[in-house]
Amino acid sequence: MRVLVTGGAGFIGSHIVTELIGRGHHPVVFDLAAGGGDVRDAGAVRQALAGVDAVCHQAARVGLGKDFGDAPGYVSANDLGTAVLLAEMAGARVSGLLLAGSMVVYGEGRYACAVHGVVRPGPRAVSDLEAGRFEPRCPACGADLAPGLVGEDAPMDPRNVYATTKLAQEHLAASWARATGGRVISLRYHNVYGPGMPRDTPYAGVAALFRSALARGEAPRVFEDGGQRRDFVHVRDVAAANAVALDALEAVRAPEAPATPHRPDGGPGFTAYNVGSGQPRTIGEMAAALATACGGPDPVVTGEYRLGDVRHITADSARLREELGWRPAVTFAAGMAELAASGADVP
Ligand SMILES: NC(=O)c1ccc[n+]([C@@H]2O[C@H](COP(=O)([O-])OP(=O)(O)OC[C@H]3O[C@@H](n4cnc5c(N)ncnc54)[C@H](O)[C@@H]3O)[C@@H](O)[C@H]2O)c1
Numbered sequence: 078m079r080v081l082v083t084g085g086a087g088f089i090g091s092h093i094v095t096e097l098i099g100r101g102h103h104p105v106v107f108d109l110a111a112g113g114g115d116v117r118d119a120g121a122v123r124q125a126l127a128g129v130d131a132v133c134h135q136a137a138r139v140g141l142g143k144d145f146g147d148a149p150g151y152v153s154a155n156d157l158g159t160a161v162l163l164a165e166m167a168g169a170r171v172s173g174l175l176l177a178g179s180m181v182v183y184g185e186g187r188y189a190c191a192v193h194g195v196v197r198p199g200p201r202a203v204s205d206l207e208a209g210r211f212e213p214r215c216p217a218c219g220a221d222l223a224p225g226l227v228g229e230d231a232p233m234d235p236r237n238v239y240a241t242t243k244l245a246q247e248h249l250a251a252s253w254a255r256a257t258g259g260r261v262i263s264l265r266y267h268n269v270y271g272p273g274m275p276r277d278t279p280y281a282g283v284a285a286l287f288r289s290a291l292a293r294g295e296a297p298r299v300f301e302d303g304g305q306r307r308d309f310v311h312v313r314d315v316a317a318a319n320a321v322a323l324d325a326l327e328a329v330r331a332p333e334a335p336a337t338p339h340r341p342d343g344g345p346g347f348t349a350y351n352v353g354s355g356q357p358r359t360i361g362e363m364a365a366a367l368a369t370a371c372g373g374p375d376p377v378v379t380g381e382y383r384l385g386d387v388r389h390i391t392a393d394s395a396r397l398r399e400e401l402g403w404r405p406a407v408t409f410a411a412g413m414a415e416l417a418a419s420g421a422d423v424p
């Protein structure tokens with residue numbers, strides 16, 4: 078298939094390009110950085126879509142921005158950009174879209190109280206954090222909550238401008254699917270890591286900081302008690318998820334394909350999949366794995382905290398495994414060792 082990969086010069090996009098070539102597809106990179114074009118430029122997008130079978134939309138402004146003044150820039154790149162791309166796809170009758178979704182649409186993770194079941198804790202209290210009580214508490218009884226896995230049907234709760242633009246991309250894509258009969262798969266990536274990872278994103282930040290501390294011969298400094306749970310998924314596994322999702326889009330295009338199942342979380346034509354390793358790890362474990370791989374000093378747990386940090390967020394990626402047969406192949410230990418060795422962009 079000929080696939081337009083927007084953001085194809087970026088961290089994840091470039092791994093997707095490699096993966097697609099390996100599977101005999103013909104990726105076409107469209108990226109601001111590579112001088113290939115801006116997704117907000119309708120004329121450039123129209124040209125790039127010529128002869129294309131599907132679009133893999135990775136282009137986005139990633140990160141948290143400095144302050145709210147950055148909001149128009151994020152909305153422009155991510156949402157106006159997606160709208161222009163979708164309008165041109167409608168015009169060119171390109172009916173398959175893979176979208177780079179994100180776990181940030183969920184906000185906090187999923188929590189259960191032993192007595193009250195699944196609950197939604199509010200922000201953690203400063204008094205708790207000061208006292209070293211880092212686990213969120215049940216809003217009904219104040220007990221510590223047990224973290225669970227977030228499924229695709231969890232309520233949407235974007236907590237910053239970037240997260241809001243990622244959610245809006247999904248809504249725009251679902252609207253496009255309804256209006257045009259197109260089909261969208263949104264892959265909600267969890268914390269993607271691996272060679273080439275950018276430094277200043279909400280996903281990469283901490284791994285990059287640990288790695289640069291180790292490169293200076295210093296111990297990685299782990300906030301809170303190090304028990305914050307995340308799902309680190311390797312970039313090559315994410316690229317492979319894109320490849321299997323592309324096959325699924327293609328299967329739906331084929332005349333003998335079964336009817337698209339209705340999805341409560343997006344409507345017909347739209348399916349979201351979490352993309353995580355399925356093996357939650359703590360920030361403390363990540364620091365230890367990187368320290369071991371670098372042969373550096375053991376991590377130091379500092380008890381410091383940042384207000385607004387999410388305590389736990391981990392995906393349930395069962396839908397992707399069961400429906401599309403995807404399996405992550407890179408183990409945590411091997412992936413962290415590779416990351417430690419790929420020190421090229423250490424600050
Ligand atoms: N890195 C993660 O852990 C993670 C997690 C969840 C979702 N995502 C999503 O994955 C996608 C890729 O992220 P990444 O980590 O590879 O970031 P990245 O910054 O390395 O890649 C993004 C690419 O998009 C390009 N781009 C930005 N604006 C553009 C525009 N207007 N027109 C054309 N190209 C443009 C950039 O030049 C860059 O090459 C993004 O959509 C991001 O929101 C990333």
Ligand SMILES: [Zn+2]
Pocket residue numbers: 190191192193194215216217218219220
């Ligand atoms: Zn309770």
